[in-house]
Amino acid sequence: MSRKKLPNVKTQLYIDGKWTDGGKGTHPLHNPATGEEIAQISKANKEETQRAIDAAEKAFEEWSTWEIQDRVDMVHKIADLIEEDIDRIALIMTLEQGKPLDQAKVEVERGIEDMHWSAEEAKRTYGEIGTAPNGHKYEIKKHPIGVAAVITPWNFPFSMLTRKLGPALAAGSTVVVKPAAETPLSAIVIFELFEKAGLPAGVANLVMGDASKIGKVFTDSNVVRKLSFTGSTAVGKLLYEQSADTMKKLSLELGGHAPFLVFEDAPIQETVDTLVAMKFRNSGQACTAPNRIFVHESIKEEFTDALVKAVKDGVFGNGQDDGVEAGPLINQEAIDSIDDQLNDAEEKGAKILYGGGQLTDNDLIKGTFYTPTVIDDINEDMEIWREETFGPVFPLLSFSDEDEGLKRANDSDYGLTGYVFTKDHRIAEKFANALEYGAIGLNNTGVAKPSMPFGGFKHSGVNREGGHEGVDGYLETKFVHSTYFE
Ligand code: ADP
Numbered sequence: 001m002s003r004k005k006l007p008n009v010k011t012q013l014y015i016d017g018k019w020t021d022g023g024k025g026t027h028p029l030h031n032p033a034t035g036e037e038i039a040q041i042s043k044a045n046k047e048e049t050q051r052a053i054d055a056a057e058k059a060f061e062e063w064s065t066w067e068i069q070d071r072v073d074m075v076h077k078i079a080d081l082i083e084e085d086i087d088r089i090a091l092i093m094t095l096e097q098g099k100p101l102d103q104a105k106v107e108v109e110r111g112i113e114d115m116h117w118s119a120e121e122a123k124r125t126y127g128e129i130g131t132a133p134n135g136h137k138y139e140i141k142k143h144p145i146g147v148a149a150v151i152t153p154w155n156f157p158f159s160m161l162t163r164k165l166g167p168a169l170a171a172g173s174t175v176v177v178k179p180a181a182e183t184p185l186s187a188i189v190i191f192e193l194f195e196k197a198g199l200p201a202g203v204a205n206l207v208m209g210d211a212s213k214i215g216k217v218f219t220d221s222n223v224v225r226k227l228s229f230t231g232s233t234a235v236g237k238l239l240y241e242q243s244a245d246t247m248k249k250l251s252l253e254l255g256g257h258a259p260f261l262v263f264e265d266a267p268i269q270e271t272v273d274t275l276v277a278m279k280f281r282n283s284g285q286a287c288t289a290p291n292r293i294f295v296h297e298s299i300k301e302e303f304t305d306a307l308v309k310a311v312k313d314g315v316f317g318n319g320q321d322d323g324v325e326a327g328p329l330i331n332q333e334a335i336d337s338i339d340d341q342l343n344d345a346e347e348k349g350a351k352i353l354y355g356g357g358q359l360t361d362n363d364l365i366k367g368t369f370y371t372p373t374v375i376d377d378i379n380e381d382m383e384i385w386r387e388e389t390f391g392p393v394f395p396l397l398s399f400s401d402e403d404e405g406l407k408r409a410n411d412s413d414y415g416l417t418g419y420v421f422t423k424d425h426r427i428a429e430k431f432a433n434a435l436e437y438g439a440i441g442l443n444n445t446g447v448a449k450p451s452m453p454f455g456g457f458k459h460s461g462v463n464r465e466g467g468h469e470g471v472d473g474y475l476e477t478k479f480v481h482s483t484y485f486e
Contacts, residue, residue, distance in 0.1 A: 003320045006095055007088045011184075012042045013208060014191040016055035017201025023048055024209050027181065032098040032328040033318045033367040039096075041184045043209035049176070049217040052205035056147040056174040057223045059202030064144040064172040072119040074199060075170045079115035081193040082108065082162075089158065092185045094319040097157055098327035098367070099282050101319055104158075110450075111162035114466075117450035118166030121471045125171065137482040142475045144172030145249060146225035149218035151211075151239070153231045154330055155285045155390075157183035161190060163450075163465050164228045164251075169204065171474035173226065176205045176218070180231075182330055184208045219243045226474065229253070233414070233459050240462070251473050252461040253287070253454070255388045256416030259409035260290035261399075261431065263422035264298045266443075271421045272306045275394070278445040280314055280326040283370065284392040285334070287460075288417045288439075288447060291389050292378065294405050297398040304376065307394060308354050311372045314392070316359055318367075328367040329391055335368055338391040342375060345382040345395070350375050355393075380411065388414070402427065410436050415457030417447050438464070 011026070012019040022042035029039045044052075063071070082089065090104035097104070130138030148168050152160045157179060168175050179187035191206045207214055218224050219242035228251040229239055236254040243250060262271055279289055295303045317324040329335055335358050342356055355373030358365075372392040378384050384395050399405040409418060409431075418437035422428055428442045438456040439447035448454050453464035463473055 003318065004091055006038045007091060009039075009088075009092055009185055010188050010192060011039050013044050013048060013052075014188075014195075014204075014206040015048060015052045016205065017195070020048070022209060027209075029096055029182075029184065031095050031367075032330055033369075034363075035366045039185065041181075041208055044207040044214065045209070046213060046217050049207050049214050050221075052176045052207050053147060053149075053217070053221050053223055055202035055205055056176050059200060060144070060146060060174045063174055063200060063203050066172070068123055068125070071170055071172060072123050074197060075115050075119035075122075075166060078190075078193055078197045078199070079112045079119070081197055082112050082115070082190070085189070085193065089186070089189050091320075092189060093158060093183070094327070096183050096185050097154060098330065099319050100324045100327055103281065104319070107156055107159045110159045113450045114159065114162040115166040118471060119170045121468065122167065122170030125471065125475065132481075135483055137480075139480040139482070141478045141480060143478055145474050145476050146173065147223050148173045148175045148226040148228060148474060149221075149224045150175050150177045151215065151218075151227070151229045151231065152177070152179050152187070154180035154182035155282055155287075157186035158190070160230045161187055163470070165190070165204065167465075167471040168228070168474045169199075171471050173474045174203045176207060176224070178207055178211065178214050178218070181208070181211065215239060216242065219246065219248070222246050225249060226251075228465075228473070236461065249473070251455070251463040251465060253465060254416075254456060254459065254461040255414055256287040256289075256456065256460055257291045257386075257388050257412045257414040258288060258417045258419060258437070259292045259294060259412075259435070260419040261294045261405055261409060261421065262296060262299070262303060263420075263424065263427060264296040265423045266299075266421040268299060268303050268306055272303065272310050274421075274445060275307070276310045276314070279392060279394060280372070283316075283326045283329055285330065285390045287388070288445070290419060290445075291395060292385065292409070293394055293396050294399045294409060295396060297400045300398040304353065304374070304396060307396075308374050311354055311374055311394065314372045316369050316372065316392075317364065326372070326392060328369045330368070332368055334390060335370055338370060338389060338393060341382075341384045341387065341389055342373065342393070345375060345378055345384045348382050349379070350377050350382060350384075350395075380408075386412070402430070406431065406434055410434075413459040416455075416460035417441065419445055
């Protein structure tokens with residue numbers, strides 16, 4: 001087996017069309033599968049962050065007034081360049097984030113779709129003429145919102161960014177991006193392609209470094225009209241608060257704690273396979289990952305046996321190796337946080353049926369791998385019931401009554417995604433209506449599509465990305481009332 005080294009890729013900030021060393025030195029980047037240092041990444045200071053905002057402000061004057069077809073052509077061109085470069089981008093993502101190469105590729109493909117779809121959707125940005133009395137005209141106009149600040153997480157470092165950049169750029173916004181410190185290269189590659197595509201200087205800028213300091217420059221700025229953030233609920237709440245003073249428009253896509261309900265008539269093996277695939281994806285480090293698995297008591301034993309077998313068969317390893325289904329967790333803190341949740345659950349009566357603890361086989365000890373884990377009998381008193389579990393852990397419980405299942409599934413501050421598996425249309429419809437989650441999978445887990453709105457109820461966020469709402473998030477609405485002198 002031959003593993004590849006980091007391909008040639010920039011490591012600097014990108015401000016006003018120029019690659020720039022950061023004023024705060026560099027920070028090391030590690031491969032979570034091996035612990036090896038793979039690059040040193042430039043860190044921006046406050047002045048550089050401000051300079052990026054200024055560049056975006058200046059570029060907005062022209063970019064926002066381009067003929068829509070020209071902007072759309074530019075976004076399509078960027079998508080085409082991404083497609084040509086997919087193998088390099090996927091490898092870079094695997095090296096810094098850990099996910100298997102095939103999953104990295106799927107993520108890049110998703111990013112390409114985001115760009116194409118947003119470009120086409122932005123093309124159809126129309127105003128309206130309202131009904132008005134004689135001598136009056138009522139118009140509704142749509143305007144690009146202005147400079148948008150974009151902050152993204154490490155779990156889907158490419159598609160979380162394209163999901164914002166596609167609609168922002170196509171709609172006529174200019175942007176300043178701050179990616180997660182763990183995965184800057186997956187953002188840098190997009191900026192390399194912006195340059196190659198000929199995106200005008202200042203339209204998209206990239207800063208990296210101290211998250212709270214950069215975030216504060218963004219939120220304090222009156223020029224930044226929109227903040228789009230994907231990440232933890234804790235940081236989302238902080239940014240919400242910090243944005244009050246400058247009254248920013250916000251898109252916050254925050255944590256989830258998805259219930260996954262399996263009724264007695266669901267095909268057991270098929271449902272187990274879907275669950276395991278969804279939970280092994282990105283090693284469970286996804287806000288959409290099922291986190292509380294409700295299984296009807298009549299099938300609980302059979303379901304649990306099939307689940308434990310499938311989990312035992314899971315292949316964890318270096319994302320570059322053939323046949324690997326799941327990679328490492330992002331860092332040691334991620335391991336510690338899962339250990340804490342499992343210890344707490346066990347102390348309160350839950351039973352670990354399989355797994356638990358760091359994976360230490362062979363050279364996996366050098367990385368931050370977690371043993372896939374099945375834990376049974378979780379309940380409301382446990383941390384695992386309330387808090388996201390960002391790892392390959394399957395927390396099980398049984399239910400007997402539909403309404404009890406529904407009530408308990410809704411017992412969460414989070415409200416991002418929920419899943420229901422049943423052949424009974426009445427139950428499926430009832431749960432689709434009553435689950436307090438922003439996206440529901442009925443007999444599937446495909447809840448994030450470029451053409452459909454994605455986002456959460458309750459503490460899972462504010463506003464939606466994708467679909468019409470995704471593009472609309474980068475537009476302001478204006479009403480113009482005209483009357484005429486004789
Ligand atoms: P996670 O727990 O998934 O790492 P975070 O919410 O901590 O989620 O991180 C998501 C993004 O938010 C990252 O780009 C991170 O650097 C950034 N971030 C973290 N803290 C702050 C902050 N105080 N202000 C602005 N951005 C932040």
